Structures are given as structure tokens and as C-alpha cells.
Amino acid sequence: MKHFGDIAFTPQVKAEQKARGSLGLYDGMLSRPVPDGLSEREATFISLRDSFYMATVSEDGWPYIQHRGGPRGFLKVLSPTRLGFADYRGNRQYVSVGNLHNEKRVSLFLMDYPNRARLKLLGRASVKEAGDDPDLARQLDIDGQGKVERLFSIDVEAFDWNCPQFISPRFTEDELASSLAPLVDELQTLRQENAFLKQELGR
Secondary structure, three states, rough: OHHHHHOOOOOHHHHHHHHHOHHHHHHHHHHHHOOOOOOOHHHHHHOOEEEEEEEEEOOOOOEEEEEEEEOOOEEEEEEEEEEEEEEEEEOOOOOOHHHHHHHOOOEEEEEEOOOOOEEEEEEEEEEEEEEHHHHHHHHHHHOOHHHHHHEEEEEEEHHHHHHHHOOOOOOOHHHHHHHHHHHHHHHHHHHHHHHHHHHHOOO
């Protein structure tokens, strides 16, 4: 595994950083020991996500970003350096699948909007048909999602946490329900008390 900057900070990127006065800000990142893999912090964060964005590159050099969603934990940590997820039937464009035949490198963004956190991953992905690896298919399958068609494996080469600046908090329906549950309970209690008082005053 490498530091995120070892991959992302190309000579041209470093030239821009130097020209704009930010090159020295990342000395600390690059001087730390290279991680052996994803830690418990990253693994836990990944296991709680119900979506992520994955970028691939076509043979013509065009980037393509795909949104992937599913139940929490559908993106699985298979090892400290490998992730995997099952591919079910979608719109059948196969853009990501086609791109990966030519170029294995991918970039993933995993967002936690309520807590304004973002994990970036760089790696190399491979795709195989589900029937070619039944054991992996069973490991990646999520009940209720349909028939697994393909299996994605991603060997992580670097990762980085972004600062929360400019991440606007957003909440899923489940997250809102959980946050609002105490208020809903309190409102229900107030309604019951109000109904009781009306009944008493009406006597």
C-alpha cells in the first residue's frame, strides 16, 4: 500500500501545489509510515455505508463516475487491502464493466453526509461472473437484492480522509426517523395528555 499522495500527487500536481503555496502542507502525510492496510476505523466506516461513488476510465481516456447503492454493508471488507461487492442487474449499460477490461484503476468516494466525513480510496478493480467463483458470490450476496450477476473485487492501494469543509449534511429516511423518534414520542405523549385534559374539562 502507498500514501494517497504518492499516487495522487503527480509532478504536475506538485507543481500546482508549489505555485499556490500548499506543497508543504502535505509533508506530514508523506512522512508518516505507509499503512499496511485499512484499519478498524476505515473498515467500520465502510461497513456502515449504503452507497458510494466509483470512477473508472474508458479506453479513450474519459472518466466515468457511477453511483452504487444498497443496504448498509453491501460493500464488504474482504481483507485489510481488498474490498468487494456483488453486481446485480441494473440498466445494462455496462460502462464500468467495459472500462475495467481496459484499465483496472478506480477511485472510490464514500460519504457520510450526516457526520460530514469522506473516505477516498484508490485501487485496482477486477470483475468476474458470479458463476466463476461461487464462494465469493455467497460472501458478497445480499439477501433480497436479486440474482448476483457479477463480482467486483478492489485491491486498495491508498486511502485518505477528507476534511469536512463544504460537505452539506444530508439524511436518509432511516436516519431522519431515528433522529426524530424522541420528538415523535414526545408529541404523541402531549397529544394523549391534551386529549385527557379535554375530556376532563368537558365533564
